[in-house]
Amino acid sequence: MTFRLKFLLPALLSLAAMSSAFAQSSVSGINDAVSAYRAGDASAAWPVFEKAAAEGDVKSKRYLAYIIFDGNAPREAGMDFFDGTALLKEAAIAGDYTALIRLEDLRLQRLAHSPTLADMIAVERARAESGDPVAAWRLAARFETGDGVAASPADEAKWLEIAAEAETDRFPKAPEAAYRLCMLNALDGETRDPDAARRWCALAADNGHAGAAVVLKRLALLQN
Structure with missing residues (x-):
């Protein structure tokens, strides 16, 4: 028995070492x-x-x-x-x-x-500047409400454009971003641009935004 243990123990230790290494x-x-x-x-x-x-x-x-x-x-x-x-x-x-x-x-x-909030905004800005629609959407919301930045319709529109131009498969909120751009360009004094409003509403409507289709019809009536 002693003879068997003498050889068995090193074998077990070797096996354990191999298992650990594996x-x-x-x-x-x-x-x-x-x-x-x-x-x-x-x-x-x-x-x-x-x-x-x-x-x-x-x-x-x-x-x-x-x-x-x-x-x-x-x-x-x-x-x-x-x-x-x-x-x-x-x-x-x-x-x-x-x-x-x-x-x-x-x-x-x-x-x-x-x-900090400033850190988060810096991260979002870096991503948005590289074309990330999610980060751009978040930044647009901040400039709409003044969350950590000075509220600015112009800056809101700037970041919404990146979100609105994204493929809907990549960013499902792209039609909503286009619709908000439409409204900013239709109503806001700082960013008012009727031609841009029609263009963004058309994009939103093409991507299935029901509200944009309604606004587009109203804009057409006003033009006539």
């Missing part, structure tokens, strides 16, 4: 890292996300932020909650809507590392 190496891609993170194995997920984030992968930046906020970042990484917020900003600016939503939620919590 588990480590199996987390090799981003999808594997996401699965590991969701299973609670942040230590296995971190190096994969860290490498991918350094290479510019947006999703990995967001997941690194998650791990930091969970308090599971490796000590040697030397990253704190402020670094997590910075990673979320980078991901949001690069077009990660989930990161944008998480940032807004974090802002509302008013924590020491929360982004």
